Amino acid sequence: MSDTSQPKVRTSSTSLVHATFQKYKRKERSFRSSVIATQVILLVVFISLWEIAGRLKWIDVLLFSYPSKVGYQIWKDMLDGSIWPHLSVTVGETIVGFLLGTLLGTLLAIMIWWSRFLARVLDPYMVVFNSMPKVALGPLFIVGFGPGFSAIVATTLSITVIITTLVVYQAFREVDPNYVKVVQVFGGTRSTIFRKVILPASMPAIISTLKVNVGLAWVGVIVGEFLVAKSGLGYLIIYGFQVFNFTLVMASIVLIAIVATLMYQGVSYLERLLTRRKANE
Structure with missing residues (x-):
């Protein structure tokens, strides 16, 4: 009876490890996506503010364009x-x-x-x-x-x-x-x-x-x-x-x-x- 239960325990443990690893990979992908999205947003905001400041003459266009x-x-x-x-x-x-x-x-x-x-x-x-x-x-x-x-x-x-x-x-x-x-x-x-x-x-x-x-x-x-x-x-x-x-x-x-x-x-x-x-x- 114990012999038949051991493969099931190993299979269950392997499935748990695989599920945990997949969850970790999804979490890491989500984290990297969040970082990239934040970087892009910061760059777009900076360029937009720079453009607006130049168009509205908030900054010296001769110097900063x-x-x-x-x-x-x-x-x-x-x-x-x-x-x-x-x-x-x-x-x-x-x-x-x-x-x-x-x-x-x-x-x-x-x-x-x-x-x-x-x-x-x-x-x-x-x-x-x-x-x-x-x-x-x-x-x-x-x-x-x-x-x-x-x-x-x-x-x-x-x-x-x-x-x-x-x-x-x-x-x-x-x-x-x-x-x-x-x-x-x-x-x-x-x-x-x-x-x-x-x-x-x-x-x-x-x-x-x-x-x-x-x-x-x-x-x-x-x-x-x-x-x-x-x-x-x-x-x-x-x-x-x-x-x-x-x-x-x-x-x-x-x-x-x-x-x-x-x-x-x-x-x-x-x-x-x-x-x-x-x-x-």
Whole structure:
């Protein structure tokens, strides 16, 4: 009699777990939908208020323009093709600075983790360099690399590399030492410890650093273009100020926001892929 009841109990337990999981998934979908809806509503409200304030002259239209005027500026520049060279230059510089900054910063963090001596030597220098105003280094990069792509990327790297190094290295240090000891007990080398324990455990911090570096890369590129560029969205912002075309300035800022959002969403998609892959392992 007990033998026949056990399958029923297991089936009932499995059904309960499945129902609970489905309820959780519905709740999460509802939550994500609410977040997206709220974000869209806030954006629509902001744009509407900005448009109304501009039309009714609540704000200085010469300085702040308004959405329909900015949208027309972007559309006109896209149709005549004048915006594409500037957009491609800035996006290219940003992607290069973003990728190089993340890669070099992560490699430097690995080197510091690998060598305790190197960590002690470089620690004060990294803290001091991180506290320096990067704008002040711009003229040095211009003189050293020449006025162009290299100087702008160097300005970007001066912002992204140290931040990446500090964040990733701190993530390496915060890995549970018990995991490291287990690998050491079984004869694992430092290389094995890094590959099997440190890097997998630090992957969320590295992904978070990618998200931060999206914004930092844009800051570095725009600052560099302010100083030296003859093309790019940063150049258009400076040019717009010089000729008092603040609609062009706002249009350039809007384009920066759109592309930066797309880059951030790309990193978020990568994070979801890695999370899904880790969950399936």
